[in-house]
Amino acid sequence: MSSPALSAGTRLWINLVTVLCLLPLLLQLPATLAVVFAVTTLLVALWSWRHAMPLPLRLLLVGIMLACIYWQMGIRPGRDTGCALLAAMLAIKSSELRNLRDARSLIGFGLFAPFAAFLLDQGPSTLLMSAAAVVAALLALQRLADEEVGIAHLPARAQLRTVGRLMLLALPLALSAFWLVPRLPTPLWGTPERAAARPGLSGSMQPGGWIDLMADDSPALRVEFFGPVPAQNQRYWRGPVLTRFDGRRWTRLESQQYGQPPTVRSAAQRWDYQIEYEPTDRRELVALDLPLQAPSGSYLDADYSLSAPQSLTTLSRWRMQSSAAEAFQAELPQRLRQQALQLPEGFNPRTLALSRQWLSEAGNDPAALVQRSLEWIHRDFAYTLATPLAGRHSVDEFLFDQKAGYCEHFSAAFVVLMRGAGIPARVVTGYAGGVRNRFGNYWVVRRLDAHAWAEVWLPQRGWVRVDPTAAVAPERIYDTLEDRVGDNDTGADGMDLAGRWSSLLQYGDYLRRGWNTAVLSFNAERQQHLLSAIGIKQLNPSQLVALFAGFAVLALGLMAWLLARGERQRDPLLRAWHRLDRRYQRLGLGREPSETASDWAARVDRARPGSDLLALSQRFTQARYAGVRSDVVSLLADLHRHRPKPGVRT
Template sequence: MSTLPSSPLGAHARGWVLLTAALSLLPLLLQLPGVLAGVFGATALIVAGLSWHRPAPLLLRLLLVATMLVTIYWQMGATPGRDSGCALLAAMLAIKSSELRTLRDARSLLGFALFAPFAAFLLDQGPITLLLATAAVICALLALQRLADDDAGVTALPPAAQLRTVGKLMLLALPLALSAFWLVPRLGSPLWGIPDRVVSRPGLSDSMEPGAWIDLMADDSPALRAQFFGPVPPADQRYWRGPVLTRFDGRSWTRSNRQQRTAPTAFQAGDVRWDYLIEYEASDDRQLVALDLPLAAPADSQLDADYSLSSNRTLTALTRWRMQSAPPRSFQSQLPERLRQQTLQLPAGFNPRTLALAKQWRTEAGQDDAAIVQRSLEWIHREFAYTLSTPLAGRHGADEFLFDQKAGFCEHFSSAFVVLMRGAGIPARVVTGYAGGVRNRYGDYWVVRKMDAHAWAEVWLAGRGWVRVDPTAAVAPERIYDTLEDRLGQGNAGGLDLAGRWESFKQLGDWMRRGWNTAFLSFDANRQQQLLRPFGIERLTPSQLIALFAGFAVLALGLMAWLLARGERQRDPLLRAWHRLDRRYARLGLGREPYESANDWARRVELSHPGSGLLILSQRFTDARYAGAQFDPVSLLADLHRHRPRPGARP
């Protein structure tokens, strides 16, 4: 069965289609690695330019496909995942315009392009992605309208009129979309598995290796937001505890598998209690943090023997956790022999100078462990500096840091300090997490960024148990040189006013992002139930929610069908505008009678209300609709929409 050939694509319609493809591709490119985004974006521009007048040669298209696949493999490897699948979709869309010749090709490209903004939601659900996706959908509807006009051979409406038509279509769908968002039952996990990401987000891990923290500490995006209910801990207590690392192989620190599987023992809490809510950003793993120390694990999470908190599910989306913490008065005052041996363990053949110094200090201090800890902190304060410009450690990392460089950041300070303590016979371990946070002045909450990632130490002292020691904090302020703020341009080089304004702008943006997270991303089953409580409904089962949604959906679809049918009855925008004008006069008792012509009606109105201006407008309408006169549709439609009854003076 033969099909009719599709009409060729005009230049104006081609421009709309390519603009839609670009807007659809943009939100996806913003979520991909920079190299891939640059290659795909440049390829899309080149292909669109080369294919504007004639299709690209087959050999060139095959070469582009091969180049794209090689680039994806180079950046992401051969492991399938969410971001690699999205990268493949972006690559296909970038070269799709090479086949753009006819109206059928254009419709095919538009349908394919709309997959891109929705795929971007697999990687990010922020407001920027939504705005770009909405712009792509609006542009696609405008392009489809243009293609329909070209296919029918009719003159296209002005862009403003087309935009109004598209806006009405989207408003028609809004009630159904909102009822689906609010009423469709929220599931604990999706019905289908979502693949893991190939390019993982920077975040805390179960190990600490030399140089591995630079990428994490150079990222100023939020890791979590915390809202306190009651007192806020002072700066020296805002340590957000994450993985605790006890095993050391001479180069890397890792967690103890046995400690992760063991339940925590109770600690003696101090008098202060901190009650807070954490909004944890997606991290693609299960690791959580809490203020040092959490009193209990919140629902759907667990604490291990080191008081490190983890989620029972992978954190693929934003999550909210209500917790309480307290500084310990005594934390594991009785140390099990197995754990003592583990936190004294050092591999043979590493850091001989550090071990020799530790033995010397032990001889001089006797059994006074606290004196050795204090002596090391005084040494750091007196001679060491803080900087990110530190060469990668060699075999004897602690020796190089303590005796040669005497400069580094938290990774170096915590690791060398724990090695020194263990060499002196003091049980010690590395604790990783975040330190500090910045208060948002608009929302009265605290933002902890990924660049606030920190590593400190815990030493075990008789009678006190585990005690937090932060050797990095012991560095004298005058020897803090190369910081993260300096590298990110957050210092005062640009002037206090400019820096303050930029920080204020960033805080406003983060406050808006948090509002978005609260309203949409964290709308879970509990909040869905709370939404119905003002209506006297405490709880609905999933089947009841589905029935309620079905009722709203029927109403919404019925409204859509009625409005669309009404529009079909009056497809002429000029006639619709004329009928609206009639209804305005009808409210004053001056509506047009069924037997009256447009001009007769206008004359009657003019007699009773001189100066109304309706007579001139009705003559223009009559000439345009019935006499076939040439007229400016934009001007006449605008005048019909603008016209309002003016009573005037009665004769």
């Protein structure tokens, strides 16, 4: 038996559902692929509206999209490539749309797309778009069912009400699965934020290597302070320390990564805080300079850099304490001194000549040489991200030719200048600054806040932070976004456009943080303490499974009972009439088994005049028993809306 053909309105609705299903997935794919797939979807839908698309043309489109996937992603099977292939197949699926069977197939296939989007991103925006796609798909399936049996479509409100009830039926089972299904010691959603696409800080630095990182304004971490908050010029978030230099590339010392932290005399002021670290494919953590100890699950090396045992591919939280150092490794081991003075031969001769000249003029006063270098940078240099790629003598080119760059150039050149003068020095990478979110009272450090500064070793003081970038561009380090646009007030009209936009972005980040806390951070540890409020301290996996099984049986039983209740009366008109009867039963005016619809309505009208039930009963009788079906849609709506009139029973 052939499947009925689609009406024009239903075909349009199915195509819109396809677009809604594709949208959350396309937004997570590379921009070029997303545009290609979106254009293909539109062209295929327009072509197939009146004409069947020839098989050779469909095969050509498949080949083009496969070539685009290869161009953007290469031949590496995995999550991202699989999601791209799914989007490509769905883009041409509407070419087969002819009848009801094809429409159901397209909707079923399309629902894979929003679920695939969750493999790439688990943010609230993806959830909302996916939920909208699922609702639209259920509405489309309801429309197809109406067309198949030949009944008129219900009003939009009634259709939404039906779909809402179906989703409410599934909600208890979904929540019990989220809360009780045992999981690995990582968040349920796997790999948030496509961590592999956000590299973050690493254990090396070379010219031009930070451009992509410093152009990314997405959050790298969020910080909540418990008690005092450090001043803006003290918010240096310490990451990997780079000591070895080969003339172009700075790297970490392996001996320091696995060594014990040296002695530090900390200042009296302490900062207690929690870092919410966004996913990355690295193991390196950051902490406010300097951390007092490594938080649980991390390791503090001999350079006072933190790292995790595994890549931070999921959202993670770290409770820490830090304090400024009054003396940081006041006794420098000879081996480390040699490493902190090491310079490759045959590189940057002009810089080394200048270092020796300044050393002879400064005598035995390293602090004076540091100050002279900072004054030179402040006077003659500029801050810019637009720098040419350095040649062999990168430091010479920066200090004597370009005299403009960003933190990567300033810190590397300053350390080479100090080492040439016999002062131990090294590069420290991390982040600087942070913007307070006024809605959640926490600080957001973005990837573009990535920063590199220097540490020099001075007698009696040990390692001392020196930031040459701040000498030329203090606003890059010390100014916050609020200082520039966030609190602009235009008097009676409130904030200007920049301030309003800043507030909107901050509120969006506040909502995202709440989502992270409620959903993405619901990991195995939090699950174990789920029922602590009622005295159950911890649940092992077998107990969780048993608890979930119990909730699942209850939820499925409730769903079966409600569905069976609806199945007992398939006619929506009769179901609506019985529902109306139950409203009057609460007032003692329910229909008696022996009463006809007209007799019952007349009795109710005598008890509560003006109830309009007489007119409804006549329309119901005509539709139900006389076969007058032209008024069914409006009658159903009126039956659903009707409520008993207030009055006194007689």
